[in-house]
Amino acid sequence: MKERINHLQKEIDLMTASNLDELEALRIKYLSKKGEISLLFNDFRNVPNEDKKEVGQLLNDLKNNAQNKINELKEHFDSLQNTTQENDLTRTAEPIKLGTRHPISLVREEIIDIFSRMGFTVADGPEIEDDWHVFSALNFAPEHPARDMQDTFFIERLPDVLLRTHTSSVQVRVMNEQKPPIRMIFPGRVYRNEAISYRAHCFFHQVEGLYIDKDISFADLKQALLYFAKELFGAETQIRLRPSYFPFTEPSAEMDISCFLCGGEGCPFCKHTGWVEILGCGMVDPNVLRSCGIDPEVYSGYAFGMGVERITNLKFQVKDLRMFSENDVKFLEQFESV
Ligand code: DAH
DSSP states (O other), X not given: OHHHHHHHHHHHHHOOOSSHHHHHHHXXXXXXXXXXXXXXXXXXXXXXXXXXXXXXXXXXXXXXXXHHHHHHHHHHHXXXXXXXXXXXXXXXXXXXXXXXXXXXXXXXXXXXXXXXXXXXXXXXXXXXXXXXXXXXXXXXXXXXXXXXXXXXXXXXXXXXXXXXXSTXXXXXXXXXXXXXXXXXXXXXXXXXXXXXXXXXXXXXXXXXXXXXXTTXXXXXXXXXXXXXXXXXXXXXXXXXXXXXXXXXXXXXEEEEEEOTTTTTSOOGGGTTSSEEEEEEEEEEOHHHHHHTTOOTTTOEEEEEEEEHHHHHHHHHOOOOTXXXXXXXXXXXXXXXXX
């Protein structure tokens, strides 16, 4: 028995394997249930009692040595496998780059996010519209210049069909279908027949807002817009409302924010006025409420509309509007995904 143990011990000392399969074969040979060392354990009961202590010790040592040797070799193969992975010449040299979100989408999402915190929900409407939703229901006089071919894309041979020039048309659709209270924003793409240049494009994006309920006042509008401006451009932002005219609101205003580059001091960016214009707004004209089947004696409301490109330009100082639709990767890459 002792001789057999010594013999196996030598074998194990010299044991090598050139791969994991060979190593597994060795483990089976020595350590599995029917392996050589296990068989010796089976024979142990035949060892004379006086030798049991010594042989038992030798047998245990043999088994431990075999197990340690096999573990050692396994570790060696494992580490080898890791290093070959690191040196894999077929792997791509650069990590794969993630795409970026379009700046217009980033800003649109931010606008939606701010208004949803004030309880506004989002609705959508068609880009191909008719005269009534885009103009008539919004109190545009029949001869209003915005209806002119110069500004609006009409569909040939279908004089009543046109591409919407603003998202205010969605107001009309929503007011036709729902009863107040209505507190919604309408993001979407709009079209105008403009010559394309660094400051004008034939399509762009707007977000329209509408809040109709009992007792809605101009003060409510002002508070909502102040909150919006501070959230979007920073807590120190101030707003100012200048009287203006839109057919669908009365009174109407345009909103400026204090220039965030110079803090209102005056700089080339704000043309030394300290203010930059960002949106149009006002109290919904009673004529519009009436066209949409809402009683202006009971309900009032405010509306506002802003250009997403304009706000994106302000936030990221993009100088040329055409960049937004050219899909130049060098431009888009600057807006890393978050
Ligand atoms: N629809 C206007 C435009 O395209 C923007 C606008 C101004 C929307 C005032 C409004 C508003 O809802 O109240 O220029």
